[in-house]
Amino acid sequence: MRGTWCAALSGQFVAMNVSRLAFKLSRGVLNTITPPIPTAYQWASLYSPTAARPLLDMSQGVPGTPPPEVLRTALGMAASSPTSFGYCPAEGEPLLRKALADEMKVIYGSDADVTAEDIALTAGCNMAFFATIMSLADAGDEVILPVPWYFNHQMDLTLLGIKPVPLQTLPEDGFSPSVERCRSLITPRTKAISLVTPNNPTGATYSPALLASFLNLAAEHNVALIVDETYRDFVLDGVPHRLFSGPWRNNFIHLFSFSKSYCLPGHRLGAIVASPLLIKQIRTVLDCLQICPPRPIQIALTQLLPTLRPFVRETAMAIRARHELFRRVLPKRWTVGAQGGYFAFVKHPFVGVSSLEVSKRLATELGVVSLPSAFFCEEEDVGEAGWDKARWIRFSVANVDDEKVKKILSVRDQYDPVNSTLIAWQLDYFRHARSFTGMTTAFSRLLLA
Ligand SMILES: Cc1ncc(COP(=O)(O)O)c(C=O)c1O
Secondary structure: OHHHHHHHHHOOOOHHHHOOOOOOOOHHHHOOOOOOHHHHHHHHHOOOOOOOOOOEEOOOOOOOOOOOHHHHHHHHHHHHOHHHOOOOOOOOOHHHHHHHHHHHHHHHOOOOOOOHHHEEEEOOHHHHHHHHHHHHOOOOOEEEEEEOOOHHHHHHHHHOOOEEEEEEOOHHHOOOOOHHHHHOOOOOOEEEEEEEOOOOOOOOOOOHHHHHHHHHHHHHOOOEEEEEOOOHHHOOOOOOOOHHHOOOOOOEEEEEEHHHHOOOHHHOOEEEEOOHHHHHHHHHHHHHHOOOOOHHHHHHHHHHHHHHHHHHHHHHHHHHHHHHHHHHHOOOOOEEEEEEOOEEEEEOOOOOOOHHHHHHHHHHHHOEEOEEHHHHOOOOOOOHHHOOHHHEEEEEOOOOOHHHHHHHHHHHOOOOHHHHHHHHHHHHHHHHHOOOOOOHHHHHHHHHO
């Protein structure tokens, strides 16, 4: 496969030339899963869109709109300015660090104790996580991650030989992690508990009280609490938490992405907020990884950051409205487990069928592209009891517009409730047959019924 790709690019390699390396690869990379999103896009490529049923890409968590004109103009000017071509400090432009510290007082409350010295800017939030982990853990250490996890976090740990310790979250808890269950997983090798809220993939938004309990737990055990708050600006009801208003620097590390709030994922900007004692070490790692974060976007944002608040809020409100629309149009046998940030985590109705199979068929036959829960956890031997766990699917509501979400509704309208007996029979059929074979015709009606 890789050989074919190279051949197409170079016109001279053949698969045999590139399918074998003369040296050994790192154990870290060999033990790490390959990024799963291309698999969903490969499924999507097998679908033939029609005017009535265009492709609905609800797979990747990317913004569906560009940033406002004022930012695009400032970015263009910054990119062509002779002053933006050189490096800046490894931890980013001092003025943007200051502007972000001020912004955090608006988001977390005026008593939030955050200064520019607490902030390092990074080439995106994935870089922020990687640099943080490299600064505080070594191969053989453990980091606790709620499951389902954001796969890049699990991949980063595996790449570095650090053990991701799964903290199961449950549908009955709305996929919020339990502090007590987490406590039971802490060992002398634990370096950090790492959370994501609002969560990717589940959308669960952890309460301020839960986050405060996790910080207490981290403090009790002298471990770090890392909280990736990429989707924090999509929390519209109150402050995301009050951790910055207390003594936070000994244990808390906050990660942020500019990608979603400001709709600029391709320009790669994120942030780490932590004690200056940790920032000093992170600076060393960042100097090796990025030298400095991309400069034009930093320069463009420095002046504009406070003025972009209305844009960020309007985007968040539009996404909240789309979440509501999604819930309204979702076929009634599908159950929403949690919703928030960019994502809805939904249980499909087919007993005995994995979400991997359902997601694949949704994409290839109906053009609805989603990500199955299998992409966000360790592969398990899914036995009778495990099927339930394997029935969850992540839908991103950010990168589709309202009209496209309604397309799901238009198919649901074709459903005839008189046939509900048939549907019950089909579901039962799946339980016994463990297979979709031969069911294609009824499948689309079943999925969308
Ligand atoms: C939880 C989480 N963290 C980090 C990222 C990556 O952010 P960035 O584009 O800033 O690297 C994403 C993107 O999907 C995410 O969902």
